[in-house]
Structures are given as C-alpha cells and as structure tokens.
Amino acid sequence: MDGVEASHVDLDDPTRIRFEYLRHLVGVIDAMFPVREPLDALQIGGGPCTLGRYLSATRRRARITVVERDAGVVQASREHLMLDAVPRLAVRVGDGREALTALPDASLDVVVVDAFVGLVAPHALSTAEFIAEVRRVLRPGGLHAMNLIDVEPLELARAVASGLWDEYAMVAILAEPAVLEHRTSGNVLLLASDRPLPPEPMGRALAHDGPPWEVRSGKVLGRMIAGYPALHDDVAPAHALARLAPLWGRVKQPPAD
Numbered sequence: 001m002d003g004v005e006a007s008h009v010d011l012d013d014p015t016r017i018r019f020e021y022l023r024h025l026v027g028v029i030d031a032m033f034p035v036r037e038p039l040d041a042l043q044i045g046g047g048p049c050t051l052g053r054y055l056s057a058t059r060r061r062a063r064i065t066v067v068e069r070d071a072g073v074v075q076a077s078r079e080h081l082m083l084d085a086v087p088r089l090a091v092r093v094g095d096g097r098e099a100l101t102a103l104p105d106a107s108l109d110v111v112v113v114d115a116f117v118g119l120v121a122p123h124a125l126s127t128a129e130f131i132a133e134v135r136r137v138l139r140p141g142g143l144h145a146m147n148l149i150d151v152e153p154l155e156l157a158r159a160v161a162s163g164l165w166d167e168y169a170m171v172a173i174l175a176e177p178a179v180l181e182h183r184t185s186g187n188v189l190l191l192a193s194d195r196p197l198p199p200e201p202m203g204r205a206l207a208h209d210g211p212p213w214e215v216r217s218g219k220v221l222g223r224m225i226a227g228y229p230a231l232h233d234d235v236a237p238a239h240a241l242a243r244l245a246p247l248w249g250r251v252k253q254p255p256a257d
Contacts (some may be wrong), residue, residue, distance in 0.1 A: 014053035031198035044096030045115025048077040113146040121148040128230040152182035155239035163230030168192040172217035
C-alpha cells in the first residue's frame, strides 16, 4: 500500500510471521499472557489480520476484535485471504478511536495500534488523551502496543513514548540499531504496561533478526525521551514525519486559496 509492503499472511501457517516488529510483539504477548487463559484483544488497523490469525491459531480462549478503517483492505482479505474462516476473530470497518471509546473500563488485556495514513501513524492514535483511553479499557497487567514508522531523529516515537511514560510504569522501544542511532528510517515498536515487560522473549526474538533489533527501556529510555513532550489532541503535530507527510502516500496538501 502506498508503495510500501504493508502486510504478510501465510494461509497455511498463521503462526509464521514475516515482519520483525510483529514477531517481537507476539513473543511479548505469549510471555505475558499464558496461552491457556482467556485473552481479550483489540487491534486498531489490522489490515489482513496477521496478528489476529496468530492469536486465534495459538489460543482457544482468545477473543480478538480488529477495527480497520480501510474497507477495501477488509473486502480484499475476505475475498482472497480467507478472513471469514478465522475463528474467534471479529473484524469491523470503522474508526478505531471511536470503537475504543465505546468500550467499558477494564475490558481488554491487549490493545495494539498498527494504523497508518500513508506512512504516518494517525495523530488521534498517538496522543496523551488516546493513551489515557487505552489505559482505561485495559485490565491490570494489560499491554498497550503501537507500531509506527519514523525518521531520524525519531521525534514521533519519542513523543509517543513520552505519553506512554506518563501513563504506565513500564515502557520500551524496539527497533533496528540503525533506526535507534538515527542513521535510517524504519519501524519502531512501542510497548507499555503497568507490570514488568518480559526481557527474555524480547531478547530471543530480537536476536533472530538480521541485523538484530535492540530495546531501550528504563533510564536509557528516560534519557532518550527527555525534552520530548507527549502529543495532544488539540495541538497539531510538528514532528519531522508530520512535516514530511504531505510528500508521501495519501496525505495531501490542502488546495491553495
């Protein structure tokens, strides 16, 4: 989509995940939530539902809801990728933040945000106000995860991490070393919870990639986000990716007067 490889689905083996950030995410979910226990998960921006397929295949007691704004993606997934055959997976076309706001308190174990407008994570899903809404619907010990793309010097990722830092006890950023060292752009995975994030599964998953991904958390992450305030609903984003967004994908400049 928009010139970028957006998703990968293995119809024969839904546990085979090609994208690095998603492999790291499922490793953390599996470590934090035993597979035999119930799991209520919401994904905003699921595309063809690679994560939902994985959770359905590995957990008999999982209930997964995906809210995807692009009706064309959902229709293509139904027609060509056997989406309707996935058990315990409900897919809705709509606005993810609106769907989240309608949920009752402490009703979910996992919230994953993996949505884009062009190459940019939507501002409405990146702000402190949205993060507070996610925290409201999560049960104690729940996981808030977000995948985004950022460019050096990671102004968007730092701002979102700052908002998570203000809300949760534990926050981590995962990315390729070149991304963290501001030598290139790429995916950044943010994780947050009110309980410790499991270091061992993250380490195992990170080590399998080439080049291996790295994790920043604790005091190291605190220094990384110092001076980068959280984003807010009523303040237009000014980070580097927002300034570049009109050049990419479906984000267009408004017409001149």
